[in-house]
Amino acid sequence: MAVIVPFESRSPATIDRLSELVAADMERVNTTILSRTGSQVAMIPEVANHLISSGGKRLRPMLTLAMARLAGYAGAGHVKLAAAVEFMHTATLLHDDVVDESEMRRGKLAARMLWGNEASVLVGDFLLGQAFKMMVEVASLRALEILSSAAAVIAEGEVMQLGAAKNTATTEDDYLAVIRAKTAELFAAACEVGPALASRPKDEQNACRSFGMNLGIAFQLVDDALDYGGKAAKLGKNTGDDFREGKITLPVVLSFRRGSESERAFWRRTLEEGDATDADLEYAISLMMKHRALEDTIQRARHYGAIATDALAVLRKLPGCRLARMSGSGATCFGLFDSSRATAAAARTLRVGYPAWWARATVLGG
Amino acid sequence: MAVIVPFESRSPATIDRLSELVAADMERVNTTILSRTGSQVAMIPEVANHLISSGGKRLRPMLTLAMARLAGYAGAGHVKLAAAVEFMHTATLLHDDVVDESEMRRGKLAARMLWGNEASVLVGDFLLGQAFKMMVEVASLRALEILSSAAAVIAEGEVMQLGAAKNTATTEDDYLAVIRAKTAELFAAACEVGPALASRPKDEQNACRSFGMNLGIAFQLVDDALDYGGKAAKLGKNTGDDFREGKITLPVVLSFRRGSESERAFWRRTLEEGDATDADLEYAISLMMKHRALEDTIQRARHYGAIATDALAVLRKLPGCRLARMSGSGATCFGLFDSSRATAAAARTLRVGYPAWWARATVLGG
Numbered sequence: 203m204a205v206i207v208p209f210e211s212r213s214p215a216t217i218d219r220l221s222e223l224v225a226a227d228m229e230r231v232n233t234t235i236l237s238r239t240g241s242q243v244a245m246i247p248e249v250a251n252h253l254i255s256s257g258g259k260r261l262r263p264m265l266t267l268a269m270a271r272l273a274g275y276a277g278a279g280h281v282k283l284a285a286a287v288e289f290m291h292t293a294t295l296l297h298d299d300v301v302d303e304s305e306m307r308r309g310k311l312a313a314r315m316l317w318g319n320e321a322s323v324l325v326g327d328f329l330l331g332q333a334f335k336m337m338v339e340v341a342s343l344r345a346l347e348i349l350s351s352a353a354a355v356i357a358e359g360e361v362m363q364l365g366a367a368k369n370t371a372t373t374e375d376d377y378l379a380v381i382r383a384k385t386a387e388l389f390a391a392a393c394e395v396g397p398a399l400a401s402r403p404k405d406e407q408n409a410c411r412s413f414g415m416n417l418g419i420a421f422q423l424v425d426d427a428l429d430y431g432g433k434a435a436k437l438g439k440n441t442g443d444d445f446r447e448g449k450i451t452l453p454v455v456l457s458f459r460r461g462s463e464s465e466r467a468f469w470r471r472t473l474e475e476g477d478a479t480d481a482d483l484e485y486a487i488s489l490m491m492k493h494r495a496l497e498d499t500i501q502r503a504r505h506y507g508a509i510a511t512d513a514l515a516v517l518r519k520l521p522g523c524r525l526a527r528m529s530g531s532g533a534t535c536f537g538l539f540d541s542s543r544a545t546a547a548a549a550r551t552l553r554v555g556y557p558a559w560w561a562r563a564t565v566l567g568g
Numbered sequence: 569m570a571v572i573v574p575f576e577s578r579s580p581a582t583i584d585r586l587s588e589l590v591a592a593d594m595e596r597v598n599t600t601i602l603s604r605t606g607s608q609v610a611m612i613p614e615v616a617n618h619l620i621s622s623g624g625k626r627l628r629p630m631l632t633l634a635m636a637r638l639a640g641y642a643g644a645g646h647v648k649l650a651a652a653v654e655f656m657h658t659a660t661l662l663h664d665d666v667v668d669e670s671e672m673r674r675g676k677l678a679a680r681m682l683w684g685n686e687a688s689v690l691v692g693d694f695l696l697g698q699a700f701k702m703m704v705e706v707a708s709l710r711a712l713e714i715l716s717s718a719a720a721v722i723a724e725g726e727v728m729q730l731g732a733a734k735n736t737a738t739t740e741d742d743y744l745a746v747i748r749a750k751t752a753e754l755f756a757a758a759c760e761v762g763p764a765l766a767s768r769p770k771d772e773q774n775a776c777r778s779f780g781m782n783l784g785i786a787f788q789l790v791d792d793a794l795d796y797g798g799k800a801a802k803l804g805k806n807t808g809d810d811f812r813e814g815k816i817t818l819p820v821v822l823s824f825r826r827g828s829e830s831e832r833a834f835w836r837r838t839l840e841e842g843d844a845t846d847a848d849l850e851y852a853i854s855l856m857m858k859h860r861a862l863e864d865t866i867q868r869a870r871h872y873g874a875i876a877t878d879a880l881a882v883l884r885k886l887p888g889c890r891l892a893r894m895s896g897s898g899a900t901c902f903g904l905f906d907s908s909r910a911t912a913a914a915a916r917t918l919r920v921g922y923p924a925w926w927a928r929a930t931v932l933g934g
Contacts, residue, residue, distance in 0.1 A: 241724055241727075243724055243727050243728045243731070244731075245727055245730065245731060246724065246727055297689050297690070297693060300685070300686075300689060301685075301686040301689055301690060319666070319667075319685075320666075320667040320730055321727065321730060323663050323666060323667055323689055324663070324667060324723055324726045324727045324730065325723075325727060327663060327696075327719075327722075327723035327726065328720060328723035328724055328727060330693075330696060330719065330723075331716060331717075331718075331719035331720030331721070331722070331723050331724075332720050334700055334712075334716035334719060334720075335713075335716045335717055335719075335720055337716075338709060338712045338713045338716045339713075341709050343704060343707050343709070346700075346704045346712065347701075347704050347705075350697060350700035350701045350703075350704045351697075351701055352697075353693075353696065353697035353700060353701075354694060354697030354698050354700075354701055355697070356693075356697070357690055357691075357693035357694035357696075357697050358607055358609055358612065358694055358697075360690045360693070361607075361609050361611055361612055361687065361690045361691060361694060362609045364611065364684075364686055364687060364690065365609070365610075365611060
């Protein structure tokens with residue numbers, strides 16, 4: 203379960219490899235998730251499972267499981283921690299959709315459209331409570347410390363974004379601070395709790411945290427690019443959601459900075475004043491193409507992917523590295539974005555063919 | 569710090585006695601609260617302190633402090649736990665105001681009216697995260713277990729109330745289940761963590777939990793009655809808020825069950841269909857007077873207050889009982905509702921003078 207996939211690798215960069223490695227544990231996580239969303243209050247499992255069963259990749263809990271194995275952890279606590287991580291993520295999505303007034307989530311109606319904002323807020327709170335209960339049951343104070351800190355940082359990041367949203371003057375650094383907190387922190391915590399649970403040395407915990415943090419940043423940046431290039435049906439989100447919601451993401455930050463005065467006026471009108479039509483979205487994408495903003499967003503993602511890969515070098519000595527040998531070439535891949543139809547479709551939408559930079563972006567750290 | 573105030577007691581039933589006993593610790597809690605709402609994200613301390621500094625009684629953290637002392641706890645962890653309890657409470661209020669679309673809270677505009685629903689949801693999440701961080705720092709797994717369970721139960725209770733709201737068929741038992749979860753559980757947890765932190769025997773932890781649970785039920789019932797009898801300026805909430813929001817509380821449950829068919833039609837129209845005017849509120853109060861619904865709500869509160877008092881009998885042997893002796897008569901009071909102007913005004917509003925039953929209600933367990 204080491205991580206290096208050379209850029210020229212012929213092995214496909216998909217999440218399948220990771221899924222296979224943790225499949226048995228993941229079964230147990232899924233059972234735990236199901237039992238812990240149970241409640242006599244019928245609305246709770248309905249709302250929770252609407253979202254949890256809607257085909258999320260469960261990437262974060264997979265990372266927790268993989269890192270725990272990599273660290274040679276032999277107990278059962280990683281299953282509950284992985285479920286807790288997924289609950290924290292789900293709670294955040296429920297609350298995000300209320301805050302952003304989103305109508306869709308993963309290609310389905312958002313929970314708030316079916317059960318209302320009230321239920322989304324409160325079921326989110328319930329899942330957070332259940333997450334902490336599970337963590338406490340695992341009884342690792344270090345794991346509790348990592349995940350409770352993450353919960354506070356994530357919420358802080360969300361509030362930060364409230365301020366940054368709709369402000370085209372946002373710098374790339376501002377934006378990175380937001381996604382570090384609101385996305386990457388949970389990836390970092392999900393990766394850090396494994397070695398923490400196994401009582402591995404601090405430098406190994408830090409390495410795993412660093413891997414997760416940088417992977418999370420890369421993940422979010424690719425997501426930002428896909429929002430302007432994906433297809434709703436394939437990706438479970440609507441192309442242009444971020445644009446319509448006035449969200450300032452890196453493709454916008456780059457296009458705004460590289461644009462002319464009249465282009466900046468366009469961004470201000472559409473994003474700050476919320477006056478955006480479908481034609482505006484088309485024009486926004488054309489500006490991004492003109493300024494290579496999507497390409498460079500992916501380029502930035504590759505940078506963080508590379509840092510993530512290097513972070514794991516220290517882990518070669520870890521017990522779980524025998525898993526890497528088992529998995530074939532001695533080098534396994536934490537590929538995150540499958541190079542399958544969804545991405546190809548996104549590339550076509552962008553009318554850039556299916557260029558090398560896009561394919562490479564699908565191999566994180568590639 | 570024992571608890572019995574005989575009904576005929578001449579000592580005033582106020583929260584002042586409790587406040588005095590924990591004053592020094594409470595200073596430290598206030599300092600902790602201030603430092604833990606700090607953030608580089610300026611909106612966080614603004615929103616949090618708007619509510620936290622708005623003159624809440626800080627009853628829950630006081631109970632945590634008092635119980636920790638009663639249990640002879642000599643460490644410093646109770647301060648952080650008390651602050652965590654207040655943060656949990658504050659987070660719930662922020663989310664509640666969003667869910668209920670409340671405009672006022674403690675006589676001020678609700679945070680959502682000033683910073684929006686988004687900020688209220690997210691700052692609530694931040695405070696929950698900070699609460700868990702503080703608990704983890706105290707490093708008592710038992711305390712963590714108690715408070716994380718409470719967080720899940722509280723959220724479950726809130727969702728349960730979503731279902732019960734606006735349903736006049738709610739039974740008294742249904743209603744009790746809701747307030748047990750959404751109000752009394754935090755009182756119970758706040759009281760239980762003190763002896764848990766001091767590693768006192770399980771029966772003592774249970775006794776403190778039972779005290780808190782029943783006190784919490786009594787507290788909520790008195791609050792329900794005050795909503796139809798209080799004065800906005802004095803109590804920091806608007807008289808009739810519950811009515812206007814279509815909340816089914818015990819005074820309504822009793823009036824509905826005891827009412828005629830036409831009266832029931834009135835409750836259905838005003839609460840279920842949300843068609844309530846100021847004149848309707850007047851009429852609602854008159855129906856409550858007719859059916860002695862407020863009086864009996866207070867009577868129910870006294871019942872739970874009595875259970876709370878009895879729960880503490882087992883605690884006479886506790887180390888902290890010397891505090892009770894210090895405090896004077898050998899019997900101190902956890903009086904919760906001051907018999908001051910606010911209550912007198914409420915009684916006048918109810919046009920029942922300032923009768924014995926109301927005064928008694930101000931002495932819980934009296």
